[in-house]
Amino acid sequence: MTQLRREPLAEQAAEALLERIRGGEWALGQKLPGETTLAPQLGVGRSTIREAIRHLAGRGVLVTRQGAGVFVTALDEPEDWDQVLRRADIAAVIEARIAIEVEASALAAERRTPADLRAMRRAAQERELKRSGLEEHVDADTALHRSIVLAAHNPILTELFDTFTPRSRQAMIEMLRRRGEHGSDADQLTHVGILEAIASRDAVLAAALTREHLLALKAELP
Amino acid sequence: MTQLRREPLAEQAAEALLERIRGGEWALGQKLPGETTLAPQLGVGRSTIREAIRHLAGRGVLVTRQGAGVFVTALDEPEDWDQVLRRADIAAVIEARIAIEVEASALAAERRTPADLRAMRRAAQERELKRSGLEEHVDADTALHRSIVLAAHNPILTELFDTFTPRSRQAMIEMLRRRGEHGSDADQLTHVGILEAIASRDAVLAAALTREHLLALKAELP
DNA sequence: TAGCACAACTCCTCAGACAAGTAGAGAAGC
DNA sequence: GCTTCTCTACTTGTCTGAGGAGTTGTGCTA
Numbered sequence: 001m002t003q004l005r006r007e008p009l010a011e012q013a014a015e016a017l018l019e020r021i022r023g024g025e026w027a028l029g030q031k032l033p034g035e036t037t038l039a040p041q042l043g044v045g046r047s048t049i050r051e052a053i054r055h056l057a058g059r060g061v062l063v064t065r066q067g068a069g070v071f072v073t074a075l076d077e078p079e080d081w082d083q084v085l086r087r088a089d090i091a092a093v094i095e096a097r098i099a100i101e102v103e104a105s106a107l108a109a110e111r112r113t114p115a116d117l118r119a120m121r122r123a124a125q126e127r128e129l130k131r132s133g134l135e136e137h138v139d140a141d142t143a144l145h146r147s148i149v150l151a152a153h154n155p156i157l158t159e160l161f162d163t164f165t166p167r168s169r170q171a172m173i174e175m176l177r178r179r180g181e182h183g184s185d186a187d188q189l190t191h192v193g194i195l196e197a198i199a200s201r202d203a204v205l206a207a208a209l210t211r212e213h214l215l216a217l218k219a220e221l222p
Numbered sequence: 223m224t225q226l227r228r229e230p231l232a233e234q235a236a237e238a239l240l241e242r243i244r245g246g247e248w249a250l251g252q253k254l255p256g257e258t259t260l261a262p263q264l265g266v267g268r269s270t271i272r273e274a275i276r277h278l279a280g281r282g283v284l285v286t287r288q289g290a291g292v293f294v295t296a297l298d299e300p301e302d303w304d305q306v307l308r309r310a311d312i313a314a315v316i317e318a319r320i321a322i323e324v325e326a327s328a329l330a331a332e333r334r335t336p337a338d339l340r341a342m343r344r345a346a347q348e349r350e351l352k353r354s355g356l357e358e359h360v361d362a363d364t365a366l367h368r369s370i371v372l373a374a375h376n377p378i379l380t381e382l383f384d385t386f387t388p389r390s391r392q393a394m395i396e397m398l399r400r401r402g403e404h405g406s407d408a409d410q411l412t413h414v415g416i417l418e419a420i421a422s423r424d425a426v427l428a429a430a431l432t433r434e435h436l437l438a439l440k441a442e443l444p
Numbered sequence: 445t446a447g448c449a450c451a452a453c454t455c456c457t458c459a460g461a462c463a464a465g466t467a468g469a470g471a472a473g474c
Numbered sequence: 475g476c477t478t479c480t481c482t483a484c485t486t487g488t489c490t491g492a493g494g495a496g497t498t499g500t501g502c503t504a
Contacts, residue, residue, distance in 0.1 A: 093378060099322050
């Protein structure tokens with residue numbers, strides 16, 4: 001009857017669970033029965049059901065919390081962010097960057113560790129050195145901005161920054177090429193000012209300087 | 223070093239493996255060392271390394287073939303925002319919301335059209351009415367916030383807001399349920415204040431009020 | 445009534461054993 | 475020389491039993 005059943009039990013169990021979740025047996029955010037209940041229910045061992053749960057956790061359908069249980073976090077399937085960015089106006093992207101970096105800058109002023117500070121200063125120094133090559137300069141600038149976002153210790157903001165980087169990198173290179181000049185002393189001074197504000201834990205000043213800097217960037221766009 | 227280790231070993235192992243894969247230690251399509259090699263290498267038991275592999279298999283990074291081994295099928299999973307959000311601390315999500323909504327609020331004050339204004343006021347009225355049901359109240363509140371973001375006329379910010387909505391909706395419902403009360407007059411007044419600031423094109427005030435409002439929200443989280 | 449200790453429940457990790465599948469080396473046959 | 479078969483070492487798959495660790499609700503105490 002079952003001519004070939006190459007599929008491992010754990011995979012089958014994962015499929016079976018996903019089917020029951022899709023079927024509405026357990027709603028979003030609700031708790032599944034325990035491993036010790038589920039395993040005999042599906043006729044498999046405990047480690048097998050655990051691997052099935054891990055698989056679905058990897059897909060983002062379930063999360064496990066030690067001591068509490070296993071919970072449903074999604075019924076399925078994400079969507080496409082790359083397209084949105086590609087279509088979007090570069091000005092809109094910069095505005096989003098402003099939103100993120102200004103807030104990150106303020107948070108960095110509150111949360112930065114000595115290690116963060118060292119990393120930021122190293123990045124600033126690197127940016128100072130890379131003033132000849134155009135692309136290298138943009139990348140060094142991006143790295144400095146990223147080090148600030150990292151100091152905010154918020155993974156969401158970091159991820160957002162990284163999402164926007166490729167799109168704004170291209171725009172900045174084009175802009176600097178048009179301008180015919182890059183790596184001015186004024187720019188470098190602005191960055192130093194932001195770092196100083198973060199170092200002295202002045203969130204308001206850090207935010208204001210970051211906003212000013214990015215608004216100036218936006219103003220130079222086509 | 224790592225003082226906190228709330229993260230289960232299996233998750234850490236998965237992360238470590240992913241890091242090494244990203245680092246190019248094993249190329250696409252290549253075979254990883256066996257479980258019995260990997261486990262002592264990372265200092266964990268075999269079942270733990272198996273769960274880590276299952277997790278990455280669920281994310282589409284690895285595939286296993288009984289008798290043959292474990293193979294790399296992708297160097298990086300596609301940037302899946304839903305997953306990032308699901309894993310993230312709710313406080314981090316609210317901080318990202320602050321970044322986006324504060325900026326959107328300021329932009330809305332500059333760009334809102336009469337039609338935007340009407341939509342926002344309608345949403346505020348709707349929120350005022352939906353004070354009985356808990357979930358309806360949260361949804362009406364979200365709709366009001368969204369109408370403000372829409373008035374900023376920036377598709378990226380709108381998309382970001384929508385991305386964060388499901389995750390924060392769940393958290394807000396839980397929070398209000400715990401608090402046992404919702405839809406206070408104070409909250410309603412705050413929203414009216416933000417709308418007034420936007421109506422009178424006061425970007426600074428709109429931003430400040432929005433920040434204040436969301437910070438209060440963040441403070442009430444578990 | 446408010447605070448606290450505790451017990452029951454949950455997931456987490458390990459170790460050991462055996463089953464099932466794969467791939468390569470080497471023997472056997474043509 | 476080439477194909478085919480078999481055997482073997484190695485790999486993942488599965489189960490079980492034992493503790494460890496975190497969470498949650500209950501009931502007792504003050």
